[in-house]
Amino acid sequence: xYSSTGIDASNFVSGVDTAFMVILGIAFxxxxxxxxxxxxxxxxxxxxxxxxxKQIKGSTKLEIIWTIIPTILVMVMFxxxxxxxxxxxxxxxxxxxxxTTARMWSFNFKYPNGRITDTLYVPQDQPVKLxxxxxxxxxxxxxxxxxxxxxxxxxxxxQFMWFTPRSLGDYDLFCAEYCGLQHSYMYSxxxxxxxxxxxxxxxxxxxxxxxxxxxxxxKGLQILRINGCNACHSTDGSKLLGPSYRGSFGxxxxxxxxxxxxxxxxxxxYIRRSIYEPNSDIVEGYSSGLMLSYKDLxxxxxxxxxxxxxxxxxx
Amino acid sequence: xxxxxxxxxxISYLRxxxxxxxxxxxIFSTDHKRIGLLYLYSIMTFFLVGATLGLLMKxxxxxxxxxxxxxxxxxxxxxxxxxxxxxxxxxPGLPATFGNFLLPIMIGAKDVAFxxxxxxxxxxxxxxxxxxxxxxxxGDGPPDTGWTFYAPYSFKTTTNMLPAVMGAFVLxxxxxxxxxxxxxxxHRMRAPGMTWLKMPLFPWTLYGTGxxxxxxxxxxxxTLLMVAAERILxxxxxxxxxxxxxxxxxxxxxxxxxxxxxxxxxxxxGAISEIIPTFARKSIFGYRAIVLSTLxxxxxxxxxxxxxxxxxxxxGTALYxxxxxxxxxxxxxxxxxxxxxxxxxxxxxxAEPPFYWAAxxxxxxxxxxxxxxxxxxxxxNVHVHDTQFVVAHFHYVMFGGVGxxxxxxxHYWFPKIYGRMYDKGMAKTGWxxxxxxxxxxxxxxFYLGIRxxxxxxFDYLEEFHGPNIISTIGAVVLIAGLFMILSxxxxxARKGEKASGNxxxxxxxxxxxxxxxxxxxxxxxxxxxRGPYDFN
Numbered sequence: 001x002y003s004s005t006g007i008d009a010s011n012f013v014s015g016v017d018t019a020f021m022v023i024l025g026i027a028f029x030x031x032x033x034x035x036x037x038x039x040x041x042x043x044x045x046x047x048x049x050x051x052x053x054k055q056i057k058g059s060t061k062l063e064i065i066w067t068i069i070p071t072i073l074v075m076v077m078f079x080x081x082x083x084x085x086x087x088x089x090x091x092x093x094x095x096x097x098x099x100t101t102a103r104m105w106s107f108n109f110k111y112p113n114g115r116i117t118d119t120l121y122v123p124q125d126q127p128v129k130l131x132x133x134x135x136x137x138x139x140x141x142x143x144x145x146x147x148x149x150x151x152x153x154x155x156x157x158x159q160f161m162w163f164t165p166r167s168l169g170d171y172d173l174f175c176a177e178y179c180g181l182q183h184s185y186m187y188s189x190x191x192x193x194x195x196x197x198x199x200x201x202x203x204x205x206x207x208x209x210x211x212x213x214x215x216x217x218x219k220g221l222q223i224l225r226i227n228g229c230n231a232c233h234s235t236d237g238s239k240l241l242g243p244s245y246r247g248s249f250g251x252x253x254x255x256x257x258x259x260x261x262x263x264x265x266x267x268x269x270y271i272r273r274s275i276y277e278p279n280s281d282i283v284e285g286y287s288s289g290l291m292l293s294y295k296d297l298x299x300x301x302x303x304x305x306x307x308x309x310x311x312x313x314x315x
Numbered sequence: 316x317x318x319x320x321x322x323x324x325x326i327s328y329l330r331x332x333x334x335x336x337x338x339x340x341x342i343f344s345t346d347h348k349r350i351g352l353l354y355l356y357s358i359m360t361f362f363l364v365g366a367t368l369g370l371l372m373k374x375x376x377x378x379x380x381x382x383x384x385x386x387x388x389x390x391x392x393x394x395x396x397x398x399x400x401x402x403x404x405x406x407p408g409l410p411a412t413f414g415n416f417l418l419p420i421m422i423g424a425k426d427v428a429f430x431x432x433x434x435x436x437x438x439x440x441x442x443x444x445x446x447x448x449x450x451x452x453x454g455d456g457p458p459d460t461g462w463t464f465y466a467p468y469s470f471k472t473t474t475n476m477l478p479a480v481m482g483a484f485v486l487x488x489x490x491x492x493x494x495x496x497x498x499x500x501x502h503r504m505r506a507p508g509m510t511w512l513k514m515p516l517f518p519w520t521l522y523g524t525g526x527x528x529x530x531x532x533x534x535x536x537x538t539l540l541m542v543a544a545e546r547i548l549x550x551x552x553x554x555x556x557x558x559x560x561x562x563x564x565x566x567x568x569x570x571x572x573x574x575x576x577x578x579x580x581x582x583x584x585g586a587i588s589e590i591i592p593t594f595a596r597k598s599i600f601g602y603r604a605i606v607l608s609t610l611x612x613x614x615x616x617x618x619x620x621x622x623x624x625x626x627x628x629x630x631g632t633a634l635y636x637x638x639x640x641x642x643x644x645x646x647x648x649x650x651x652x653x654x655x656x657x658x659x660x661x662x663x664x665x666a667e668p669p670f671y672w673a674a675x676x677x678x679x680x681x682x683x684x685x686x687x688x689x690x691x692x693x694x695x696n697v698h699v700h701d702t703q704f705v706v707a708h709f710h711y712v713m714f715g716g717v718g719x720x721x722x723x724x725x726h727y728w729f730p731k732i733y734g735r736m737y738d739k740g741m742a743k744t745g746w747x748x749x750x751x752x753x754x755x756x757x758x759x760x761f762y763l764g765i766r767x768x769x770x771x772x773f774d775y776l777e778e779f780h781g782p783n784i785i786s787t788i789g790a791v792v793l794i795a796g797l798f799m800i801l802s803x804x805x806x807x808a809r810k811g812e813k814a815s816g817n818x819x820x821x822x823x824x825x826x827x828x829x830x831x832x833x834x835x836x837x838x839x840x841x842x843x844x845r846g847p848y849d850f851n
Contacts, residue, residue, distance in 0.1 A: 012694075019694040020765075027685035030649075034656060035678055041659040042666065042674065045595070053597040054661040055851055062657070063604045063650070070649045074642035074688070081692025082635055088697065089631050137468040138561055140626060140701060144767025147698045151627045153562060154467060155555020159628050172776065176626075176701040176769040178461050180468060181386055184772040287473045 009171060009192075010146035011164040015084030017147075022080045026073055088148065091162035095129035096122070102132070102139035102152045103292065104179055105186035106228025111202065116226050120173060120190045122165050123198035132159040135292055140177035143190055149176055165192040181241060182231050220309025223302045227294065235313065241290055243283050246313045255281040256288075271310065272303050327734060327831035345430035346834060351416030352732070353437050358404050358412060359801075361444065365399040366794065368392045373756070373790035376783050379775055386773040390459035391474070393771060395451060397462025398479055402486050403444050405717050406575060409582035410528075411440070411493055413724050414521045416732060418497060420825040420832060421515050423506025423841045428499040432492055440489040447482025450475050461771060463572075464539075466553035466564040470546045477543060484539040487532045490578070494528025497521050506824075508843035512606070515823045515847040516599065519606050520585030523613035527574045527581075531617070535571035538564065562627055569620035577616040579713060581609060583720030584651055587673050590727050591655050593821040594670040595662025598848040601654040608647030615644045625696045634693060641691035648684050652677060667819065668742035672723030675750050679719055683711030686761060704764020707757045715753065722746075722800065729804065730814030734831040737807035745803060749796030755789025823847050 008014060044050070098120070099110040109130075110116045122128045132141060134152040141161060142149040150161040175186035193201065224230055224245075232241040243253075248266050255264050257280060264270060264281065273280060275298055278291035298306075328348045335343050341353060372392050374383050384392070415433065419426050427433050451457045454475030460468055469476055501522050505514065541552045542564070551557025553564045592599045599605065621629065621637030655677055664670070686708045689695045699705065730736050759782035764770075768779045775783065817826040828836060 016694045016698055019692055020689070020698075023688050023692055023695060027688060031678075031681050031685055034652060034681060038656050038659060038674060038677060041656065041662075042664055045659060045662050045664050047596075047663045047665050050661070050663050053595060053663040053850065055598050055849075056600065056657075056661060057598045058601040058604065058654075062653075063601055066653045067646065067650060070646045074645055077688055077692055078635075078639050078642045081638060081694045081696070084694025085634075085697060086631075137471055138465060142701070142767070142769060144698070147694075149626050149697050149700060153555070153628060155560075156562070156628060172767060174767070174769050178390075178465070178468070178771040180459070180472065181390065183390075184386070184769075184774045187776075289471065289473070 008166045009169075010143075010148070010166055012084070012088060012147045013145075013166075015087065019077075019080040019084040023077050026077065088161070091129045091160060092127045095127040095162055097129045097131060100130040100132050100141065100152075101135060102141065102175065102186075103135040103228060104137065104290070105175070105182035105231040107139075107141070107173070107175070107186070107188050108226055108228065113202065115202065115204070118226050118228070119188055121198060121201055122190060122192055123195050124165055124168055124192050126195070126198075127162060127164045129160055129162040132161065137179050138177050139175045139179050139186070142174045142176040143171055144174070145171040146190075151177055165190070168192050168194060185231065218309070220302075220305040220307070220312075223298065223306055224309070227297060232291070239285075242286060245310045249307075249311050249314055254284040256284065257281050268307055271307055272300075275303060275306075326833065327829070328834045329733070329831050331834045343434070345426070345434050347415050347419050347426050347430065347433060348732075348832060350433050350437055351412050351414075354407060354411040354415060354440070357437075357441065357444070358407060361399050361403045365396050365404060366797065368396040368399070370790050370794055372396065373787045375773070376775070377787040378784075379777055379780060381774070387456070387459065389773040390771070391451075391457035394458050394461055394479075398447055398483065400713070401462055401575075402447065402483050405579040405713055406486070406490055407440060407493070408579060408717055409586060409721060409724060410497070410521055410524055410578070411436075411489075413517075413586065413728060414493075414497060414524075414582060417728065417825055418500060418518055418521055419504070420828065420836050421518050421823055422501065422504060422509060423824050423837065423843065424500065424504040425835045425837065427496050428503055429496050433496055436489045436492040436496070439485060439492070443482050443485030443487075443489060445482075446485055447479050450478035450482065453478065463568060464542060465568075466542065466545070466559075466561045467555065469542060470554065477546060480539045480542050484536055484543075487536045487539075490528045491532045494525040494532070498525040498529065501525070506841050506843050512603065513843055513846050516588035516602070516605055516609075517582070517585035520581040520588075520609050523609045524578050524581045527578050527613055527616070531571045531574040531578075534567060535575075538567040538571070541567070562624070562629070565624050565627060566620070569623045570617075573620040573623065574613075574616045576709075576712070577612055579717050581612065583676075583717045584609070586720045586724040586727070587655060587676055588651075589821075589823065590669050590673040590723050591658045592848045592850075593727075593819050594665045594667060594673070595659050596665070596820065596850055597658060597662035598846075598850060599654070600657035600660070601650075602846070602848065604650055605654055608650045611647040612644060615640060615647070619644055619691075622691055622696065625693060626700050638691055638693050638696075642688070645684060645688060645691070652681060652684075665819075668737075668739055668746060669723050669727035669819070671743060671746045672719055672726055675746070676716065676719040676723055679711055679715030679753065683708060683713075683715050686711065698767075699764045701770055702764035703760040703768045703770055706770050707760035707764060710757050710760075715757070722749075725804065727819070728825070729807070730818045731825055731830045731832070733808045733811070734814055734829075735807055735809075735811030736814040736818060737803050737811050741799065741803045745796050745800035747796070748799060749793055752789050752791070752793030752796050756786050756793055757789070759783070759786045759789075822850055 101108050108116055108118050109120050132150060132152045134154040136154060139152040140149060141152060146163045148161050148163050169192055171190040173188045173190050234240050234244040235246060237244045237246040251266050253264055253266060254261055275294050279288045282288045328346055333340055341349055375389055456474045458474045458476040458479045460472055460476055464480060501518060544550050545552055551559045553559040553561050588599060588605055619637060619641045621633055622641045625634055690708060726742060763779055763782050768775055814830050816829045824841060
């Protein structure tokens with residue numbers, strides 16, 4: 001149908017696009033022929049050309065014909081739709097399994113060796129199975145170039161999608177199910193690498209890779225990025241759904257704790273609590289219930305890195 | 316029965332003096348014609364609000380990034396646009412306005428079976444509408460869930476969602492009562508001699524719609540109550556963290572909301588089936604086939620809801636069952652199109668404004684229906700589900716289908732309702748502008764969807780920019796055409812040239828009484844001996 005970077009970006013493209021061609025072909029044929037017939041009738045049987053209408057009440061033969069033909073055609077269209085979709089249900093045994101987690105408003109991808117990224121890296125010609133989890137509301141993982149989409153329903157087991165990337169390159173990856181304020185910013189990308197390049201990337205087993213030569217506090221920023229924190233917390237002082245990191249360390253804030261307002265100073269302990277029990281102290285002007293605990297996602301050591309990074313924003 | 320000569324000497328339903336005066340003579344009237352107009356005016360008012368929201372959203376989408384509003388505002392707008400357009404406009408749409416006005420007249424009755432219940436339905440409609448509107452102005456900001464109120468987002472959001480849900484719940488009762496009223500009216504009050512197969516097609520479609528309203532609406536009522544209970548009492552029907560199932564919500568919602576699409580489209584098809592024979596001066600082609608296809612759509616329409624959920628993770632068996640049933644519902648729709656076009660064959664076509672709308676209805680409805688096949692098919696649905704393609708598809712069916720039919724109907728029955736004629740030249744120009752604007756607005760969205768742009772997007776990537784600009788231009792053109800059409804109608808309702816009882820030379824009963832009709836429609840109950848479309 002359409003492909004921006006290659007004809008066969010995944011193994012499903014040809015099946016899905018065949019279904020598109022068949023259905024759209026039939027649709028165009030009927031749209032054009034019926035419209036043309038109608039316009040012809042309107043001109044040919046205009047009151048000037050045909051002042052007296054001929055009363056024809058119907059034709060059983062025609063009714064039968066135009067019931068049977070569409071019935072056959074819809075069966076044909078159904079078949080192609082079914083044939084293009086069926087392989088999506090059966091992931092191969094040897095697929096590379098990646099744990100894919102969605103939350104408002106970011107994705108992350110955890111590889112079997114523990115590596116976590118916010119962009120999906122996959123090797124060319126290797127079947128990939130994404131095991132899908134959502135932490136809050138329904139999201140939907142959509143890779144248009146691969147013709148795949150699957151909802152990510154919170155609390156639901158055994159959700160997956162699979163595909164075999166065929167062409168090298170970068171592809172869009174969107175959230176397709178409306179999930180709140182930043183829905184349209186919940187997108188990422190797929191990068192299809194040649195096998196060797198992927199292996200090289202993959203063999204780096206440290207969970208967070210510091211950018212070469214970067215200051216140590218940048219490690220904290222990467223942790224924030226991987227976990228999607230920046231969807232709601234800015235690094236430049238602007239107000240999103242949650243407070244910004246910039247200028248927050250050491251600042252005095254009014255927070256609401258169990259319905260009572262109190263004044264606190266943002267320190268290491270406050271940051272740790274905000275990550276592990278985000279709803280216990282809510283800064284004035286922000287809503288509770290939007291953030292989930294990151295207890296199992298961010299370790300104590302990583303919080304140290306985050307604190308280092310937040311401190312660095314005060315300079 | 317023909318009194319075309321002295322019609323303006325009669326006191327019409329518009330002028331008759333009842334128990335109340337002024338506005339009370341309308342809002343407390345049990346006359347089905349006045350109630351029909353009450354709905355018409357309410358619906359048009361809400362439509363202008365909904366259309367303005369739609370235009371503002373299109374302006375926001377003219378370029379990537381923020382252009383005229385914030386993301387939160389945009390999310391509130393598409394929610395409110397959907398709630399207004401679906402629950403306040405298209406569902407009551409043709410049945411409540413033209414159904415109320417015309418059903419009793421077309422079957423030779425003086426009123427509907429339960430006139431007071433009919434008035435109550437309008438009051439419930441107004442109450443429900445105000446409740447839904449209140450969500451915009453009270454509490455913690457307008458709801459931002461989309462008109463589908465999908466769980467669990469719908470009870471996680473901090474916005475003021477409950478009034479919108481309760482509004483939709485209350486509106487459901489209005490719909491149920493109207494459906495019930497019409498079913499009983501059609502069963503019990505047809506004029507002597509009007510057998511089922513001598514009944515015009517518009518009442519037939521109201522009959523099909525009435526059953527869907529009666530049987531499907533309670534499901535959404537219960538569902539919306541469950542959402543309310545979930546939000547207030549934290550019961551856990553749908554919230555996975557409390558052991559609930561979000562997918563259950565989607566099933567319950569679409570069990571109603573898909574048949575609701577047929578509540579909307581069937582009367583539209585009925586109106587088209589009235590208009591084409593009148594302007595072709597020819598009997599409708601395949602009357603029985605059209606009746607049967609109406610009933611088939613109403614019936615099969617109950618069993619296709621799953622096609623809204625092909626990517627939700629339902630079992631494979633459920634998926635292809637729903638897919639094939641969805642394809643089957645296309646067949647009766649196709650039969651109708653073939654019959655309408657065949658009606659034009661060998662006719663004597665008078666290309667008046669209602670005919671323009673009816674013929675263009677066939678065109679836009681075909682685009683809507685044929686793109687529906689893409690969505691009914693499994694492989695292609697996975698790709699375009701929840702993208703701009705779906706938005707384009709249902710605007711072609713709902714706004715193109717129902718909207719064009721509504722326009723056809725108002726231009727067709729206008730002289731009957733007001734006893735006056737509008738400016739036909741202006742009506743045709745308005746139609747042309749609207750038609751061009753409509754297609755310019757929605758065609759690019761099919762392309763965007765196939766390219767992969769998801770729906771409900773406040774912002775988008777640069778690669779989607781071009782088609783969005785064209786679409787926004789289309790929206791502006793469409794609104795210009797709409798203004799021209801509406802101003803023509805509004806001015807003509809008061810100042811138009813007087814119309815005769817039967818300006819279009821129609822053959823159904825409403826054209827055999829004066830325009831505007833007298834309060835009780837018929838001086839003496841008509842006796843039916845001929846079919847509704849026997850022109851010679």
